[in-house]
Amino acid sequence: MCSSRRVRPLAVALAVCLPLTLAACGGTDNVASDGAQGDCPSEPVDVVVSVDQWGSIVSQLGGACANVTTVLAGSSVDPHDYEPAPSDAVAFEGAQLVVLNGGHYDEWAAKLAETSAPDAAVINAVELSGHEDHEDHEGHGDADHDHEAANPHVWYNPAAVNGVSDAVTAELSKLSADGAGYFAQRRTDFAASMKPYADTIEAIKNGAAGKTYAASESVFDDMAAALGLANRTPEGYQVAAANESEPSPADLDAFLGLLSDRGADVLIYNTQTEGSVPEQIRSAAEQAGIPVVEVTETLPPEAKTFQDWQVAQLDALAKAFDVTT
Numbered sequence: 148m149c150s151s152r153r154v155r156p157l158a159v160a161l162a163v164c165l166p167l168t169l170a171a172c173g174g175t176d177n178v179a180s181d182g183a184q185g186d187c188p189s190e191p192v193d194v195v196v197s198v199d200q201w202g203s204i205v206s207q208l209g210g211a212c213a214n215v216t217t218v219l220a221g222s223s224v225d226p227h228d229y230e231p232a233p234s235d236a237v238a239f240e241g242a243q244l245v246v247l248n249g250g251h252y253d254e255w256a257a258k259l260a261e262t263s264a265p266d267a268a269v270i271n272a273v274e275l276s277g278h279e280d281h282e283d284h285e286g287h288g289d290a291d292h293d294h295e296a297a298n299p300h301v302w303y304n305p306a307a308v309n310g311v312s313d314a315v316t317a318e319l320s321k322l323s324a325d326g327a328g329y330f331a332q333r334r335t336d337f338a339a340s341m342k343p344y345a346d347t348i349e350a351i352k353n354g355a356a357g358k359t360y361a362a363s364e365s366v367f368d369d370m371a372a373a374l375g376l377a378n379r380t381p382e383g384y385q386v387a388a389a390n391e392s393e394p395s396p397a398d399l400d401a402f403l404g405l406l407s408d409r410g411a412d413v414l415i416y417n418t419q420t421e422g423s424v425p426e427q428i429r430s431a432a433e434q435a436g437i438p439v440v441e442v443t444e445t446l447p448p449e450a451k452t453f454q455d456w457q458v459a460q461l462d463a464l465a466k467a468f469d470v471t472t
């Protein structure tokens with residue numbers, strides 16, 4: 148359930164590009180903010196990333212040896228339904244590397260890469276994660292909705308995050324052989340900075356074995372699976388959500404009933420969606436005393452990095468399960 152009709156901005160001043168964020172805000176950013184990464188020994192590689200969930204990671208891996216432009220940063224729009232502006236095509240021109248989420252999540256960026264940067268190397272996170280399947284996330288309105296749409300939110304899949312990071316470093320090193328040593332060091336540093344993320348995942352996996360969750364939408368499902376949690380979200384609701392349609396009254400009733408019966412240990416709630424359905428679900432959980440753990444689709448403005456964002460959410464989940472991290 149990621150339709151733009153319900154997605155709201157995370158902050159008021161979204162059009163403003165914050166100079167402190169790691170991911171560029173529709174502009175070019177050398178990510179010189181930490182000062183510890185040293186100078187680039189070669190000509191920086193020009194990189195375009197579609198969304199900031201990946202842009203934050205790519206910026207860290209590229210450091211001073213990459214000019215990273217992230218097209219959608221600041222959570223002002225829903226990447227699912229984004230309509231690119233003419234200026235976005237310009238952003239892709241001359242790109243040597245394009246990093247996409249894929250899985251029809253950011254198809255606009257795949258098209259712009261084809262037309263405006265036909266020679267660029269392309270990394271597609273969904274393809275890389277092996278998650279791509281037969282069904283279109285958007286549904287495209289045809290009648291063939293018998294099976295569940297693929298979940299495109301692969302930045303919530305720890306293995307995919309690792310795989311994309313490796314692929315980015317490999318491509319950057321290919322594009323700038325002189326920078327290869329630098330990129331290898333950045334990859335090592337990034338892995339070290341991801342340790343709290345890996346440790347928190349491990350702690351929840353060990354401490355919350357057998358726990359269950361229900362979710363207002365599928366955004367967190369890959370992470371929940373990696374944590375070993377069982378998904379109790381009623382199936383009909385999940386299918387409707389995956390096809391970006393409203394759940395039927397019966398599906399919503401099933402969800403509300405599950406919560407009032409305390410049929411899940413936590414409710415995973417995407418705060419970037421709004422509307423009466425998620426609101427009803429949230430208040431049903433609160434009334435039943437089920438902890439509500441908030442997650443977001445895209446990086447919130449207060450998160451400096453991908454890992455800060457993810458660890459804060461994982462910490463909240465660990466707390467809901469009484470797991471010490």
Ligand SMILES: [Zn+2]
Pocket residue numbers: 148149227300366444
């Ligand atoms: Zn989504």
